[in-house]
Every structure is written in C-alpha cells, then in structure tokens.
Amino acid sequence: MPHLLRHAMEMQRGIQDERLQKRLADLGVREADLEERFILGGGPGGQKINKTASCVQLHHPASGTEIRCQESRGLAANRVLARTMLCERLEAARAAKIAKAQDLREKRRRQKRGRSKAQKARMLDDKKHNSRRKAARRNGAD
Numbered sequence: 001m002p003h004l005l006r007h008a009m010e011m012q013r014g015i016q017d018e019r020l021q022k023r024l025a026d027l028g029v030r031e032a033d034l035e036e037r038f039i040l041g042g043g044p045g046g047q048k049i050n051k052t053a054s055c056v057q058l059h060h061p062a063s064g065t066e067i068r069c070q071e072s073r074g075l076a077a078n079r080v081l082a083r084t085m086l087c088e089r090l091e092a093a094r095a096a097k098i099a100k101a102q103d104l105r106e107k108r109r110r111q112k113r114g115r116s117k118a119q120k121a122r123m124l125d126d127k128k129h130n131s132r133r134k135a136a137r138r139n140g141a142d
Helices: 002-012 018-026 047-051 075-112 117-141
Strands: 035-039 055-060 065-069
Touching: 018 075, 035 075, 055 075, 065 075
Parallel strands: none
Antiparallel strands: 035 055, 055 065
8 A cells, every 4th residue: 555655645746647537537437426525534643643534435326335545644645545446446346347247158158069079979988888787787687
C-alpha cells in the first residue's frame, strides 16, 4: 500500500490523475454513480484520527461494492485511495467473470471432443478382453 499512499499524496498536491479517471471510465463507473460518505476513523493514529471524519466509505450500487479507506490521516488522500481500491476490486471481479466463462467454454469443448483412433482402439480391446473373461466364467460355470 505504500505506493498507493504516494499516489494519493500526488493527487493531494493538485496533480490531476487522468489514469484513475480513465480506469473508472473503462469500468463504466461515473462519479455520479458513487455514494461517498465520510465517517469517523478509528484504530492507531492517536486521538486525532478518532475525532476527525477522514475515513471514506465509497459505495457503488450498480456492482454492490463497498470500500472503506482509512490508509491515510488526510481526507483527500483517502478519497483517491478509495477510488483506486474500487477500481482494483471491480477489475478483479471482471477478470474472474471472464476466467469463469473461459473455463466453461473449455469444459464444453473437452466434453464434445471425440476420442482419437488410438483411444477408440484401446477401449475396444479392453471391451473384447472383458467379454472374453466373462464368457470364460459362464462356460466354466455350466
């Protein structure tokens, strides 16, 4: 996460992060779609962190994803970090969905695939062998 903090600090200084905006746009997330709340922080950081509303809670209703970010003591940095985390989570969900669809296609392809000539010959040899064994048992039982 240190790289995220550095990234957030650059944003805080007024440097526009077009990459983050592009990532959000590529994922189909608009700023108007996000529900953002600022809540009181907690945990390590002393009394100051517990008294200020620097924790960002970001909710994306379309995907049902909710992010809470309190990586930094600053509100602006946490806002950027929360959006970055949202991008990462949505990208991971999209990649998992694509991988699942790919696995399903591969499974269907394997199921439909016919046997090779060598496999068919081996299977028929095994069937003939088992047939001979069963016939030998029947003849021996008479």
